[in-house]
Amino acid sequence: MKKYTRLIKSAALLLAALLTLTAAGCGGNPGAAGTPVSDDAVQAGADAEKLSIVATIFPPYDFSREIAGGLAEITMLLPPASESHSFEPTAQDIIKIQNCDAFIYVGGESDEWVNGVLDSMDTSNIRIITLMDCVEVVEEEIVEGMQDEEEAEEGEEAEEGPEYDEHVWTSPRNAKLIVAKLTDAFCEADAANADIYRANAEAYSAKLDALDAEFRAVTDNAARRVMVFGDRFPFRYFADAYDLEYFAAFPGCSTETEASMATVAFLIDKIKDENIPVIFHIELSNEKMADTIAGETGAEKRLLHAAHNISKADFEAGESYLSIMSRNVDSLQAALQ
Numbered sequence: 001m002k003k004y005t006r007l008i009k010s011a012a013l014l015l016a017a018l019l020t021l022t023a024a025g026c027g028g029n030p031g032a033a034g035t036p037v038s039d040d041a042v043q044a045g046a047d048a049e050k051l052s053i054v055a056t057i058f059p060p061y062d063f064s065r066e067i068a069g070g071l072a073e074i075t076m077l078l079p080p081a082s083e084s085h086s087f088e089p090t091a092q093d094i095i096k097i098q099n100c101d102a103f104i105y106v107g108g109e110s111d112e113w114v115n116g117v118l119d120s121m122d123t124s125n126i127r128i129i130t131l132m133d134c135v136e137v138v139e140e141e142i143v144e145g146m147q148d149e150e151e152a153e154e155g156e157e158a159e160e161g162p163e164y165d166e167h168v169w170t171s172p173r174n175a176k177l178i179v180a181k182l183t184d185a186f187c188e189a190d191a192a193n194a195d196i197y198r199a200n201a202e203a204y205s206a207k208l209d210a211l212d213a214e215f216r217a218v219t220d221n222a223a224r225r226v227m228v229f230g231d232r233f234p235f236r237y238f239a240d241a242y243d244l245e246y247f248a249a250f251p252g253c254s255t256e257t258e259a260s261m262a263t264v265a266f267l268i269d270k271i272k273d274e275n276i277p278v279i280f281h282i283e284l285s286n287e288k289m290a291d292t293i294a295g296e297t298g299a300e301k302r303l304l305h306a307a308h309n310i311s312k313a314d315f316e317a318g319e320s321y322l323s324i325m326s327r328n329v330d331s332l333q334a335a336l337q
Helices: 002-025 039-048 058-071 091-099 109-119 147-160 172-189 191-220 236-241 261-274 288-297 312-316 321-336
Strands: 051-055 072-076 102-105 127-130 226-233 245-251 278-281 300-303
Touching: 051 058, 051 091, 051 172, 058 072, 058 102, 058 172, 058 191, 058 321, 091 109, 102 109, 102 172, 127 172, 172 191, 172 236, 191 321, 226 261, 226 288, 226 321, 236 245, 245 261, 261 288, 278 288, 278 321, 288 300, 300 321
Parallel strands: 051 072, 051 102, 102 127, 226 245, 226 278, 278 300
Antiparallel strands: none
């Protein structure tokens, strides 16, 4: 029933979007005889010739601007600091998707709204890239300490099957695979600039290789291989890439915010028993659980940023996947020393 409700809602939004376009078409034509064409209109016409890319969240938005440079108009659909699990597209959002050359989304449960939107429109001229189709996905993992979550997840799996971790970009090696897929799509959509896209992608991939080497240098020389999170854990692909063990309050795609006392006690004991120096939290967290654990153990509280979303201030300051992940190198080193 939820699926049909989403489809009906998406169809209604698309109808509203089409009505908006129709209403806009009733106004004066800027290029009509006797109507002067403003500089803004000329610039809009020039921009219309650019490749149009719409990405739902920050990682593919940032990858796209690295590949396309100034040759594309790139839109990040979800505003900075927004919650992807509760996002509802507006009529204008649907217009942007309908009119773009390439649309990029994650493909997991947090993107369920996308399916209804795409089903309600003609996508024959849109290159659609799903991040979870670019890499080998893994299931969410319930590790020791997630007692309450484990019981809930077992009940859900019995009805719905396994849930896959959506945070595929957290491994730089996966990011490189995603960049390759995006580059192919952009080259197909804009063959005239394909050589530029491929050159940009090659240069960016070299930077991802360098980032990967930095993380490997840290983990290859680490005194321990355990990370502890007083938060959700969206780093499953990262942990797998560098052979790291982790303990956390919730899996990465959990919508829970309050851990059980048993979970908090477990994480406190884990830090004390193994003298772990750092308790991590993720971006845009209230940090309360990490604060509690830090206060009880003396561990240093640090951010390990998954780059899933960023604050408005960071977005406007030009933060990138590379700048975010580069700071993670120092945080990881502190945790594994």
